[in-house]
Amino acid sequence: MPNPLFDALFAQHIGANTPFLHLPAGSIWTHDRFLRRAAQFANTLTDHGLKPGDRLAVQISKSPDALALYAACVQAGVVFLPLNPAYTPPEVAYFVDDSDAGLLICADDDRVALQGAVGAPIETLNADGTGTFAQSAQDQPETFSTATRSSDDLAALLYTSGTTGRSKGAMLTQANLLSNAETLAELWQFTADDCLLHALPIFHTHGLFVATNVTLIAGGAMAFLPKFDPDAIFAALPRATAMMGVPTFYTRLLDDPRLSAKTTTHMRLFISGSAPLLADTHTAFEARTGHRILERYGMTETNMTTSNPYAGERRPGTVGPPLPGVEVKICDDNGNSLPSGEIGMLEVRGPNVFSGYWQMPDKTAAEIRPDGFFITGDLARIDPDGYVQIVGRDKDLIISGGFNIYPKEVELALDAQPGVLESAVIGIPHPDMGEAVVGILVAEPGTTLDTAEISTALSASLARFKQPRRLIVVDALPRNTMGKVQKNILRDAHNKLFDTHP
Ligand code: MLC
Ligand code: AMP
Numbered sequence: 001m002p003n004p005l006f007d008a009l010f011a012q013h014i015g016a017n018t019p020f021l022h023l024p025a026g027s028i029w030t031h032d033r034f035l036r037r038a039a040q041f042a043n044t045l046t047d048h049g050l051k052p053g054d055r056l057a058v059q060i061s062k063s064p065d066a067l068a069l070y071a072a073c074v075q076a077g078v079v080f081l082p083l084n085p086a087y088t089p090p091e092v093a094y095f096v097d098d099s100d101a102g103l104l105i106c107a108d109d110d111r112v113a114l115q116g117a118v119g120a121p122i123e124t125l126n127a128d129g130t131g132t133f134a135q136s137a138q139d140q141p142e143t144f145s146t147a148t149r150s151s152d153d154l155a156a157l158l159y160t161s162g163t164t165g166r167s168k169g170a171m172l173t174q175a176n177l178l179s180n181a182e183t184l185a186e187l188w189q190f191t192a193d194d195c196l197l198h199a200l201p202i203f204h205t206h207g208l209f210v211a212t213n214v215t216l217i218a219g220g221a222m223a224f225l226p227k228f229d230p231d232a233i234f235a236a237l238p239r240a241t242a243m244m245g246v247p248t249f250y251t252r253l254l255d256d257p258r259l260s261a262k263t264t265t266h267m268r269l270f271i272s273g274s275a276p277l278l279a280d281t282h283t284a285f286e287a288r289t290g291h292r293i294l295e296r297y298g299m300t301e302t303n304m305t306t307s308n309p310y311a312g313e314r315r316p317g318t319v320g321p322p323l324p325g326v327e328v329k330i331c332d333d334n335g336n337s338l339p340s341g342e343i344g345m346l347e348v349r350g351p352n353v354f355s356g357y358w359q360m361p362d363k364t365a366a367e368i369r370p371d372g373f374f375i376t377g378d379l380a381r382i383d384p385d386g387y388v389q390i391v392g393r394d395k396d397l398i399i400s401g402g403f404n405i406y407p408k409e410v411e412l413a414l415d416a417q418p419g420v421l422e423s424a425v426i427g428i429p430h431p432d433m434g435e436a437v438v439g440i441l442v443a444e445p446g447t448t449l450d451t452a453e454i455s456t457a458l459s460a461s462l463a464r465f466k467q468p469r470r471l472i473v474v475d476a477l478p479r480n481t482m483g484k485v486q487k488n489i490l491r492d493a494h495n496k497l498f499d500t501h502p
Contacts, residue, residue: 052077077147169358246402
Protein backbone atom coordinates (compact mmCIF):
# COMPACT_ATOMS: atom_id res chain seq x y z
CA MET A 1 0.00 0.00 0.00
CA PRO A 2 1.53 3.37 -0.94
CA ASN A 3 2.77 5.91 1.56
CA PRO A 4 5.02 8.10 -0.62
CA LEU A 5 6.96 9.78 2.19
CA PHE A 6 7.55 6.59 4.17
CA ASP A 7 8.45 4.67 1.03
CA ALA A 8 11.05 7.24 -0.06
CA LEU A 9 12.62 8.11 3.29
CA PHE A 10 12.34 5.03 5.44
CA ALA A 11 11.14 1.83 3.71
CA GLN A 12 14.38 1.47 1.72
CA HIS A 13 16.33 1.16 5.02
CA ILE A 14 14.25 -1.54 6.73
CA GLY A 15 16.62 -4.33 7.74
CA ALA A 16 19.73 -2.30 6.75
CA ASN A 17 22.56 -2.61 9.23
CA THR A 18 24.16 0.61 8.02
CA PRO A 19 24.90 3.38 10.56
CA PHE A 20 22.23 6.07 10.82
CA LEU A 21 22.83 7.95 14.09
CA HIS A 22 26.29 8.36 15.63
CA LEU A 23 25.77 9.54 19.21
CA PRO A 24 28.30 11.58 21.22
CA ALA A 25 28.93 8.74 23.70
CA GLY A 26 30.10 6.56 20.80
CA SER A 27 27.04 4.35 20.33
CA ILE A 28 25.48 3.91 16.90
CA TRP A 29 21.88 3.43 15.87
CA THR A 30 21.70 1.55 12.61
CA HIS A 31 18.88 2.30 10.17
CA ASP A 32 17.41 -1.06 11.15
CA ARG A 33 17.45 -0.34 14.89
CA PHE A 34 15.90 3.07 14.28
CA LEU A 35 13.10 1.65 12.14
CA ARG A 36 12.34 -1.19 14.56
CA ARG A 37 11.95 1.41 17.32
CA ALA A 38 9.78 3.54 15.02
CA ALA A 39 7.56 0.52 14.27
CA GLN A 40 7.12 -0.13 18.00
CA PHE A 41 6.13 3.50 18.45
CA ALA A 42 3.71 3.30 15.50
CA ASN A 43 2.05 0.27 17.12
CA THR A 44 1.84 2.14 20.43
CA LEU A 45 0.26 5.19 18.79
CA THR A 46 -2.33 2.92 17.17
CA ASP A 47 -3.03 1.29 20.54
CA HIS A 48 -3.67 4.78 21.91
CA GLY A 49 -6.39 5.15 19.30
CA LEU A 50 -4.52 7.46 16.93
CA LYS A 51 -5.63 6.93 13.34
CA PRO A 52 -4.26 8.30 10.06
CA GLY A 53 -4.88 12.06 10.00
CA ASP A 54 -4.95 12.42 13.82
CA ARG A 55 -2.38 14.74 15.40
CA LEU A 56 0.39 13.74 17.81
CA ALA A 57 1.92 16.63 19.79
CA VAL A 58 5.47 16.01 21.02
CA GLN A 59 7.41 18.21 23.44
CA ILE A 60 10.58 16.33 24.33
CA SER A 61 14.29 17.00 24.07
CA LYS A 62 16.31 15.83 21.10
CA SER A 63 17.17 12.12 21.09
CA PRO A 64 17.06 9.14 18.69
CA ASP A 65 13.66 8.28 20.19
CA ALA A 66 12.36 11.77 19.46
CA LEU A 67 13.32 11.29 15.82
CA ALA A 68 11.84 7.77 15.80
CA LEU A 69 8.50 9.34 16.80
CA TYR A 70 8.61 11.35 13.58
CA ALA A 71 9.24 8.17 11.57
CA ALA A 72 6.46 6.39 13.51
CA CYS A 73 3.99 9.14 12.63
CA VAL A 74 4.86 8.95 8.94
CA GLN A 75 4.46 5.17 9.00
CA ALA A 76 1.13 5.30 10.87
CA GLY A 77 -0.17 8.26 8.85
CA VAL A 78 -0.41 10.35 12.04
CA VAL A 79 0.28 14.08 11.67
CA PHE A 80 3.48 14.98 13.54
CA LEU A 81 3.34 18.16 15.65
CA PRO A 82 6.72 18.83 17.26
CA LEU A 83 7.04 21.55 19.92
CA ASN A 84 10.03 23.48 21.28
CA PRO A 85 10.84 22.16 24.79
CA ALA A 86 11.30 25.82 25.79
CA TYR A 87 7.55 26.45 25.48
CA THR A 88 5.71 27.05 28.75
CA PRO A 89 2.60 25.01 29.68
CA PRO A 90 0.18 27.76 28.54
CA GLU A 91 1.94 27.90 25.16
CA VAL A 92 1.79 24.10 24.80
CA ALA A 93 -1.88 24.09 25.81
CA TYR A 94 -2.70 26.44 22.93
CA PHE A 95 -1.00 24.19 20.33
CA VAL A 96 -2.52 20.98 21.68
CA ASP A 97 -6.01 22.44 21.94
CA ASP A 98 -5.91 24.27 18.60
CA SER A 99 -4.73 21.16 16.74
CA ASP A 100 -7.10 18.91 18.73
CA ALA A 101 -4.16 16.55 19.21
CA GLY A 102 -5.15 13.01 20.25
CA LEU A 103 -2.09 12.62 22.48
CA LEU A 104 0.74 14.73 23.92
CA ILE A 105 4.11 13.11 24.59
CA CYS A 106 6.34 15.01 27.02
CA ALA A 107 9.15 14.31 29.50
CA ASP A 108 8.30 12.90 32.95
CA ASP A 109 9.62 16.11 34.54
CA ASP A 110 7.05 18.22 32.69
CA ARG A 111 4.06 15.95 33.11
CA VAL A 112 2.55 17.50 36.22
CA ALA A 113 2.78 21.07 34.94
CA LEU A 114 1.35 20.09 31.55
CA GLN A 115 -1.45 17.98 33.03
CA GLY A 116 -2.83 21.11 34.68
CA ALA A 117 -2.83 23.01 31.38
CA VAL A 118 -3.64 20.52 28.63
CA GLY A 119 -6.89 18.69 27.93
CA ALA A 120 -5.46 15.84 25.79
CA PRO A 121 -4.14 12.55 27.23
CA ILE A 122 -0.42 12.65 28.10
CA GLU A 123 2.28 9.97 27.91
CA THR A 124 5.97 10.41 28.63
CA LEU A 125 9.21 9.69 26.80
CA ASN A 126 12.51 10.80 28.31
CA ALA A 127 15.85 11.42 26.61
CA ASP A 128 17.22 8.18 28.16
CA GLY A 129 14.48 6.10 26.52
CA THR A 130 12.34 5.67 29.66
CA GLY A 131 8.78 6.89 30.31
CA THR A 132 5.24 5.57 30.09
CA PHE A 133 5.13 5.69 26.29
CA ALA A 134 8.46 3.85 26.06
CA GLN A 135 7.18 1.23 28.49
CA SER A 136 4.11 0.56 26.37
CA ALA A 137 6.32 0.40 23.26
CA GLN A 138 8.84 -2.11 24.49
CA ASP A 139 6.58 -5.15 24.15
CA GLN A 140 5.18 -4.10 20.78
CA PRO A 141 6.09 -5.83 17.49
CA GLU A 142 9.08 -4.37 15.68
CA THR A 143 7.19 -4.26 12.40
CA PHE A 144 4.16 -2.18 11.48
CA SER A 145 1.77 -2.41 8.57
CA THR A 146 2.45 0.97 6.93
CA ALA A 147 -0.67 3.15 6.62
CA THR A 148 -1.77 4.03 3.11
CA ARG A 149 -1.35 7.74 2.41
CA SER A 150 -1.52 9.93 -0.65
CA SER A 151 0.80 12.79 -1.57
CA ASP A 152 -1.80 15.35 -0.53
CA ASP A 153 -2.27 13.92 2.96
CA LEU A 154 -0.81 15.89 5.85
CA ALA A 155 2.49 14.70 7.26
CA ALA A 156 3.15 17.46 9.78
CA LEU A 157 1.66 20.50 11.44
CA LEU A 158 4.25 23.13 12.38
CA TYR A 159 3.12 26.14 14.35
CA THR A 160 4.50 29.50 13.37
CA SER A 161 3.73 32.66 15.32
CA GLY A 162 1.42 35.17 13.74
CA THR A 163 1.39 38.95 13.42
CA THR A 164 -1.75 39.04 15.54
CA GLY A 165 -0.06 37.08 18.31
CA ARG A 166 -2.06 33.92 17.61
CA SER A 167 0.09 31.09 16.27
CA LYS A 168 -0.92 29.41 13.02
CA GLY A 169 -0.46 25.72 12.22
CA ALA A 170 1.21 25.34 8.82
CA MET A 171 -0.16 22.19 7.16
CA LEU A 172 2.63 20.31 5.40
CA THR A 173 1.73 17.50 3.07
CA GLN A 174 3.72 14.41 2.20
CA ALA A 175 4.36 15.94 -1.23
CA ASN A 176 5.71 19.18 0.30
CA LEU A 177 8.30 17.31 2.34
CA LEU A 178 9.14 14.72 -0.28
CA SER A 179 9.65 17.13 -3.17
CA ASN A 180 12.00 19.24 -1.06
CA ALA A 181 13.97 16.23 0.18
CA GLU A 182 14.45 14.91 -3.37
CA THR A 183 15.41 18.29 -4.78
CA LEU A 184 17.85 19.24 -2.02
CA ALA A 185 19.58 15.85 -1.82
CA GLU A 186 20.27 16.05 -5.53
CA LEU A 187 21.26 19.72 -5.55
CA TRP A 188 23.63 19.39 -2.60
CA GLN A 189 24.86 15.98 -3.84
CA PHE A 190 24.12 14.00 -0.70
CA THR A 191 24.92 10.28 -0.93
CA ALA A 192 25.07 7.24 1.32
CA ASP A 193 28.69 8.16 2.08
CA ASP A 194 27.67 11.39 3.82
CA CYS A 195 27.62 11.95 7.55
CA LEU A 196 25.81 15.16 8.47
CA LEU A 197 26.86 17.00 11.61
CA HIS A 198 23.44 17.55 13.17
CA ALA A 199 23.38 20.00 16.09
CA LEU A 200 20.08 21.71 15.24
CA PRO A 201 16.85 21.23 17.17
CA ILE A 202 14.42 18.76 15.57
CA PHE A 203 11.17 20.66 16.14
CA HIS A 204 11.64 23.03 13.17
CA THR A 205 11.87 22.75 9.41
CA HIS A 206 15.65 23.14 9.34
CA GLY A 207 16.71 20.32 11.70
CA LEU A 208 13.73 18.04 11.14
CA PHE A 209 13.01 18.19 7.44
CA VAL A 210 15.96 19.77 5.65
CA ALA A 211 18.67 17.97 7.63
CA THR A 212 16.98 14.68 8.43
CA ASN A 213 14.98 14.08 5.26
CA VAL A 214 17.93 14.88 3.00
CA THR A 215 20.12 12.44 4.93
CA LEU A 216 17.46 9.73 4.92
CA ILE A 217 16.62 9.95 1.25
CA ALA A 218 20.32 9.72 0.39
CA GLY A 219 20.82 6.79 2.79
CA GLY A 220 23.51 8.63 4.77
CA ALA A 221 24.23 8.99 8.47
CA MET A 222 24.21 11.79 11.02
CA ALA A 223 26.50 12.74 13.90
CA PHE A 224 23.49 13.42 16.09
CA LEU A 225 24.26 15.94 18.86
CA PRO A 226 21.70 17.00 21.48
CA LYS A 227 22.43 20.71 20.85
CA PHE A 228 25.05 23.10 19.55
CA ASP A 229 28.08 22.82 21.81
CA PRO A 230 31.54 23.65 20.42
CA ASP A 231 33.32 20.81 22.27
CA ALA A 232 30.83 18.26 20.96
CA ILE A 233 31.05 19.77 17.47
CA PHE A 234 34.83 19.46 17.33
CA ALA A 235 34.67 15.93 18.76
CA ALA A 236 32.20 14.85 16.06
CA LEU A 237 33.76 16.83 13.21
CA PRO A 238 36.31 14.20 12.05
CA ARG A 239 33.54 11.76 11.08
CA ALA A 240 31.35 14.39 9.38
CA THR A 241 31.28 15.31 5.71
CA ALA A 242 28.72 18.14 5.86
CA MET A 243 27.10 20.48 8.38
CA MET A 244 23.89 22.51 8.39
CA GLY A 245 23.48 25.41 10.79
CA VAL A 246 21.95 28.78 11.55
CA PRO A 247 24.28 31.81 11.27
CA THR A 248 24.90 31.77 15.05
CA PHE A 249 26.59 28.36 14.61
CA TYR A 250 29.05 29.93 12.19
CA THR A 251 29.81 33.04 14.27
CA ARG A 252 30.33 30.83 17.34
CA LEU A 253 32.63 28.50 15.38
CA LEU A 254 34.61 31.53 14.19
CA ASP A 255 35.06 32.53 17.84
CA ASP A 256 36.67 29.14 18.51
CA PRO A 257 40.41 28.76 17.91
CA ARG A 258 39.91 25.11 16.90
CA LEU A 259 38.24 26.19 13.64
CA SER A 260 40.88 25.95 10.91
CA ALA A 261 41.54 24.67 7.40
CA LYS A 262 43.13 21.61 9.04
CA THR A 263 40.19 20.66 11.27
CA THR A 264 37.74 21.07 8.38
CA THR A 265 39.83 19.83 5.48
CA HIS A 266 37.79 16.62 5.03
CA MET A 267 34.42 18.46 4.98
CA ARG A 268 32.70 18.79 1.61
CA LEU A 269 29.90 21.21 2.54
CA PHE A 270 28.78 23.82 5.11
CA ILE A 271 25.20 25.09 4.70
CA SER A 272 23.56 28.06 6.43
CA GLY A 273 19.96 29.16 6.67
CA SER A 274 16.96 30.24 8.83
CA ALA A 275 18.31 33.80 9.22
CA PRO A 276 20.55 36.12 7.22
CA LEU A 277 24.21 35.12 7.10
CA LEU A 278 26.28 38.28 7.10
CA ALA A 279 28.58 38.55 4.10
CA ASP A 280 31.36 39.26 6.65
CA THR A 281 30.74 35.88 8.28
CA HIS A 282 30.88 34.19 4.89
CA THR A 283 34.17 35.89 4.07
CA ALA A 284 35.73 35.24 7.48
CA PHE A 285 34.74 31.56 7.33
CA GLU A 286 36.34 31.16 3.93
CA ALA A 287 39.50 32.95 5.04
CA ARG A 288 39.84 30.63 8.08
CA THR A 289 38.82 27.31 6.54
CA GLY A 290 38.89 27.63 2.76
CA HIS A 291 35.20 26.62 2.67
CA ARG A 292 32.56 28.84 1.07
CA ILE A 293 29.37 28.47 3.11
CA LEU A 294 26.37 27.61 0.94
CA GLU A 295 23.43 29.81 1.97
CA ARG A 296 19.86 28.82 1.23
CA TYR A 297 16.49 30.37 2.09
CA GLY A 298 13.22 28.92 3.29
CA MET A 299 10.31 29.14 5.66
CA THR A 300 8.11 26.82 7.67
CA GLU A 301 5.33 27.40 5.13
CA THR A 302 7.46 26.82 2.04
CA ASN A 303 10.21 24.46 3.15
CA MET A 304 13.26 25.47 1.09
CA THR A 305 12.73 27.88 -1.77
CA THR A 306 16.15 29.02 -3.01
CA SER A 307 19.72 27.81 -2.66
CA ASN A 308 23.14 28.88 -3.78
CA PRO A 309 24.56 26.27 -6.13
CA TYR A 310 26.74 23.36 -5.08
CA ALA A 311 29.08 23.58 -8.03
CA GLY A 312 28.59 27.16 -9.24
CA GLU A 313 29.22 30.48 -7.53
CA ARG A 314 28.13 30.72 -3.87
CA ARG A 315 27.53 34.43 -3.63
CA PRO A 316 27.76 36.02 -0.14
CA GLY A 317 24.73 38.11 0.84
CA THR A 318 22.44 36.17 -1.52
CA VAL A 319 20.36 33.04 -1.07
CA GLY A 320 20.85 31.83 -4.65
CA PRO A 321 18.39 31.04 -7.43
CA PRO A 322 15.04 29.25 -6.88
CA LEU A 323 15.18 25.48 -6.51
CA PRO A 324 14.31 23.42 -9.58
CA GLY A 325 10.52 23.28 -9.90
CA VAL A 326 9.99 26.34 -7.66
CA GLU A 327 8.89 29.73 -9.02
CA VAL A 328 9.68 33.03 -7.30
CA LYS A 329 8.73 36.58 -8.22
CA ILE A 330 9.08 40.05 -6.77
CA CYS A 331 5.75 41.83 -6.46
CA ASP A 332 4.00 44.98 -5.37
CA ASP A 333 1.26 44.85 -2.73
CA ASN A 334 -1.25 43.59 -5.28
CA GLY A 335 0.84 40.70 -6.51
CA ASN A 336 1.91 42.40 -9.75
CA SER A 337 5.45 41.53 -10.82
CA LEU A 338 7.96 44.36 -10.48
CA PRO A 339 10.65 45.10 -13.07
CA SER A 340 13.87 43.11 -12.76
CA GLY A 341 16.21 44.34 -10.02
CA GLU A 342 13.54 46.18 -7.99
CA ILE A 343 12.90 45.46 -4.33
CA GLY A 344 9.47 44.09 -3.42
CA MET A 345 7.58 41.25 -1.79
CA LEU A 346 8.93 37.78 -2.52
CA GLU A 347 6.19 35.40 -3.62
CA VAL A 348 6.69 31.65 -4.09
CA ARG A 349 4.85 28.86 -5.88
CA GLY A 350 5.73 25.19 -6.20
CA PRO A 351 5.39 21.72 -4.74
CA ASN A 352 7.24 22.97 -1.65
CA VAL A 353 4.46 25.41 -0.63
CA PHE A 354 2.21 24.27 2.25
CA SER A 355 -1.49 23.65 1.81
CA GLY A 356 -2.72 26.31 4.25
CA TYR A 357 -3.12 27.21 7.91
CA TRP A 358 -4.90 24.70 10.12
CA GLN A 359 -8.54 25.73 10.49
CA MET A 360 -7.79 29.33 9.45
CA PRO A 361 -9.25 29.66 5.94
CA ASP A 362 -9.20 33.47 6.11
CA LYS A 363 -5.50 33.62 6.95
CA THR A 364 -4.77 31.02 4.25
CA ALA A 365 -6.67 33.09 1.68
CA ALA A 366 -4.85 36.24 2.79
CA GLU A 367 -1.43 34.67 2.26
CA ILE A 368 -1.87 32.24 -0.64
CA ARG A 369 -3.15 33.92 -3.81
CA PRO A 370 -5.76 32.13 -5.96
CA ASP A 371 -3.03 31.31 -8.51
CA GLY A 372 -1.04 29.49 -5.80
CA PHE A 373 1.65 32.08 -5.06
CA PHE A 374 2.43 32.37 -1.34
CA ILE A 375 3.23 35.84 0.04
CA THR A 376 6.35 35.28 2.14
CA GLY A 377 6.51 38.62 3.98
CA ASP A 378 10.20 38.84 2.99
CA LEU A 379 11.46 41.75 0.91
CA ALA A 380 13.85 40.77 -1.83
CA ARG A 381 15.35 41.59 -5.18
CA ILE A 382 16.49 39.26 -7.92
CA ASP A 383 19.79 39.83 -9.70
CA PRO A 384 19.77 39.67 -13.51
CA ASP A 385 21.29 36.19 -13.32
CA GLY A 386 18.55 34.92 -11.01
CA TYR A 387 20.23 35.12 -7.58
CA VAL A 388 17.75 36.20 -4.88
CA GLN A 389 18.81 38.66 -2.23
CA ILE A 390 16.69 38.94 0.93
CA VAL A 391 16.93 42.63 1.81
CA GLY A 392 14.48 42.89 4.71
CA ARG A 393 11.10 41.88 6.07
CA ASP A 394 7.69 43.35 5.51
CA LYS A 395 6.47 41.45 8.55
CA ASP A 396 7.00 42.46 12.14
CA LEU A 397 9.23 39.51 12.93
CA ILE A 398 12.38 39.11 15.01
CA ILE A 399 14.75 36.19 14.28
CA SER A 400 16.99 35.43 17.23
CA GLY A 401 19.49 32.61 16.86
CA GLY A 402 17.23 31.14 14.17
CA PHE A 403 14.09 31.21 16.32
CA ASN A 404 11.19 33.42 15.24
CA ILE A 405 9.55 35.82 17.65
CA TYR A 406 6.51 37.84 16.71
CA PRO A 407 6.58 41.11 18.68
CA LYS A 408 2.79 41.18 19.05
CA GLU A 409 2.82 38.09 21.25
CA VAL A 410 5.45 39.61 23.56
CA GLU A 411 3.67 42.98 23.59
CA LEU A 412 0.42 41.31 24.69
CA ALA A 413 2.29 39.64 27.58
CA LEU A 414 3.97 42.92 28.56
CA ASP A 415 0.74 44.92 28.33
CA ALA A 416 -0.90 42.46 30.73
CA GLN A 417 1.62 43.32 33.49
CA PRO A 418 0.35 45.61 36.26
CA GLY A 419 1.41 49.22 35.75
CA VAL A 420 2.22 48.83 32.03
CA LEU A 421 0.23 51.26 29.91
CA GLU A 422 1.62 50.07 26.58
CA SER A 423 4.66 48.47 25.02
CA ALA A 424 6.56 48.03 21.77
CA VAL A 425 8.83 45.08 21.10
CA ILE A 426 11.68 45.38 18.62
CA GLY A 427 14.66 43.38 17.35
CA ILE A 428 18.09 44.91 17.86
CA PRO A 429 21.30 43.66 16.18
CA HIS A 430 23.07 41.20 18.47
CA PRO A 431 26.58 39.83 17.93
CA ASP A 432 25.70 36.25 18.90
CA MET A 433 22.01 35.81 18.07
CA GLY A 434 21.80 38.08 15.01
CA GLU A 435 18.91 39.93 16.59
CA ALA A 436 17.80 40.17 20.23
CA VAL A 437 14.39 41.00 21.65
CA VAL A 438 14.02 44.38 23.40
CA GLY A 439 10.85 45.65 25.09
CA ILE A 440 10.07 49.35 25.31
CA LEU A 441 7.57 50.12 28.07
CA VAL A 442 5.38 53.06 29.01
CA ALA A 443 4.11 53.14 32.59
CA GLU A 444 0.58 54.04 33.61
CA PRO A 445 0.50 57.60 35.02
CA GLY A 446 1.80 57.74 38.57
CA THR A 447 3.38 54.26 38.38
CA THR A 448 7.03 53.26 38.58
CA LEU A 449 7.82 50.04 36.72
CA ASP A 450 10.10 47.38 38.18
CA THR A 451 11.59 45.80 35.03
CA ALA A 452 13.17 42.87 36.94
CA GLU A 453 9.77 41.99 38.37
CA ILE A 454 8.19 42.17 34.92
CA SER A 455 10.88 39.91 33.47
CA THR A 456 10.25 37.33 36.15
CA ALA A 457 6.50 37.48 35.59
CA LEU A 458 6.93 36.90 31.83
CA SER A 459 8.72 33.61 32.37
CA ALA A 460 5.44 31.98 33.43
CA SER A 461 3.83 32.55 30.06
CA LEU A 462 6.56 33.04 27.44
CA ALA A 463 9.35 30.69 26.34
CA ARG A 464 12.77 32.00 27.38
CA PHE A 465 13.91 32.78 23.82
CA LYS A 466 10.92 35.13 23.36
CA GLN A 467 11.54 37.06 26.58
CA PRO A 468 13.13 40.49 26.08
CA ARG A 469 16.85 40.57 26.82
CA ARG A 470 16.37 44.17 27.88
CA LEU A 471 13.37 46.23 29.06
CA ILE A 472 13.55 50.00 28.65
CA VAL A 473 11.04 52.40 30.17
CA VAL A 474 10.20 55.57 28.20
CA ASP A 475 7.69 58.39 28.70
CA ALA A 476 5.86 57.80 25.42
CA LEU A 477 6.13 55.72 22.23
CA PRO A 478 6.86 57.60 18.98
CA ARG A 479 3.79 57.54 16.72
CA ASN A 480 3.04 58.73 13.20
CA THR A 481 0.05 60.90 12.33
CA MET A 482 -2.11 57.77 12.00
CA GLY A 483 -1.24 56.87 15.60
CA LYS A 484 0.90 53.86 14.57
CA VAL A 485 3.99 53.18 16.68
CA GLN A 486 7.12 54.04 14.70
CA LYS A 487 9.29 51.04 15.46
CA ASN A 488 11.98 52.22 13.06
CA ILE A 489 12.60 55.24 15.32
CA LEU A 490 12.87 52.95 18.35
CA ARG A 491 15.20 50.58 16.49
CA ASP A 492 17.43 53.48 15.40
CA ALA A 493 17.54 54.85 18.95
CA HIS A 494 18.65 51.53 20.46
CA ASN A 495 20.58 50.10 17.51
CA LYS A 496 23.87 49.85 19.37
CA LEU A 497 22.46 48.47 22.64
CA PHE A 498 24.31 45.15 22.32
CA ASP A 499 27.50 46.45 20.70
CA THR A 500 29.27 46.68 24.03
CA HIS A 501 27.09 44.64 26.41
CA PRO A 502 25.89 41.37 24.80
C1 MLC B 1 18.55 29.92 23.54
N1 MLC B 1 18.22 31.09 24.13
C2 MLC B 1 17.89 31.97 23.19
C3 MLC B 1 17.99 31.27 21.98
N2 MLC B 1 18.40 30.01 22.22
N3 MLC B 1 17.51 33.26 23.26
C4 MLC B 1 17.21 33.88 22.13
N4 MLC B 1 17.28 33.27 20.93
C5 MLC B 1 17.66 31.97 20.82
N5 MLC B 1 17.74 31.37 19.63
C6 MLC B 1 18.24 31.47 25.54
C7 MLC B 1 18.57 30.34 26.47
O1 MLC B 1 17.36 29.86 26.99
C8 MLC B 1 19.45 31.02 27.51
O2 MLC B 1 18.66 31.67 28.45
C9 MLC B 1 20.15 32.11 26.76
O3 MLC B 1 19.31 32.39 25.63
C10 MLC B 1 21.52 31.77 26.26
O4 MLC B 1 21.54 30.47 25.83
P1 MLC B 1 22.75 29.84 25.07
O5 MLC B 1 23.29 28.72 25.89
O6 MLC B 1 23.70 30.85 24.58
O7 MLC B 1 21.95 29.30 23.84
P2 MLC B 1 22.08 27.92 23.20
O8 MLC B 1 21.39 26.89 24.01
O9 MLC B 1 23.52 27.71 22.87
O10 MLC B 1 21.21 28.11 21.88
C11 MLC B 1 21.54 29.06 20.91
C12 MLC B 1 21.37 28.39 19.54
C13 MLC B 1 19.99 27.72 19.49
C14 MLC B 1 21.54 29.45 18.47
C15 MLC B 1 22.46 27.33 19.36
O11 MLC B 1 19.00 28.71 19.74
C16 MLC B 1 19.71 27.01 18.23
O12 MLC B 1 20.08 25.86 18.03
N6 MLC B 1 19.02 27.67 17.27
C17 MLC B 1 18.61 27.06 16.03
C18 MLC B 1 17.21 27.43 15.73
C19 MLC B 1 16.66 26.72 14.48
O13 MLC B 1 16.91 25.53 14.25
N7 MLC B 1 15.90 27.42 13.65
C20 MLC B 1 15.37 26.86 12.44
C21 MLC B 1 13.96 27.37 12.24
S1 MLC B 1 13.30 26.71 10.71
P3 MLC B 1 19.17 31.80 29.96
O14 MLC B 1 18.14 32.65 30.61
O15 MLC B 1 19.17 30.39 30.46
O16 MLC B 1 20.51 32.43 29.90
C22 MLC B 1 13.37 28.04 9.66
C23 MLC B 1 13.18 27.77 8.22
C24 MLC B 1 14.51 27.78 7.58
O17 MLC B 1 13.66 29.10 10.05
O18 MLC B 1 14.73 28.52 6.63
O19 MLC B 1 15.35 27.03 8.07
P1 AMP C 1 10.36 30.31 9.98
O1 AMP C 1 9.00 30.90 10.01
O2 AMP C 1 10.91 29.93 11.31
O3 AMP C 1 10.36 29.22 9.04
O4 AMP C 1 11.34 31.43 9.44
C1 AMP C 1 11.33 31.80 8.11
C2 AMP C 1 11.96 33.14 7.92
O5 AMP C 1 13.36 33.06 8.20
C3 AMP C 1 11.87 33.62 6.50
O6 AMP C 1 10.62 34.19 6.20
C4 AMP C 1 13.02 34.62 6.46
O7 AMP C 1 12.60 35.87 6.98
C5 AMP C 1 14.04 33.99 7.38
N1 AMP C 1 15.11 33.29 6.65
C6 AMP C 1 15.28 31.97 6.44
N2 AMP C 1 16.42 31.73 5.75
C7 AMP C 1 16.99 32.94 5.51
C8 AMP C 1 18.16 33.39 4.86
N3 AMP C 1 19.04 32.53 4.32
N4 AMP C 1 18.39 34.72 4.79
C9 AMP C 1 17.54 35.60 5.34
N5 AMP C 1 16.41 35.24 6.00
C10 AMP C 1 16.14 33.93 6.09
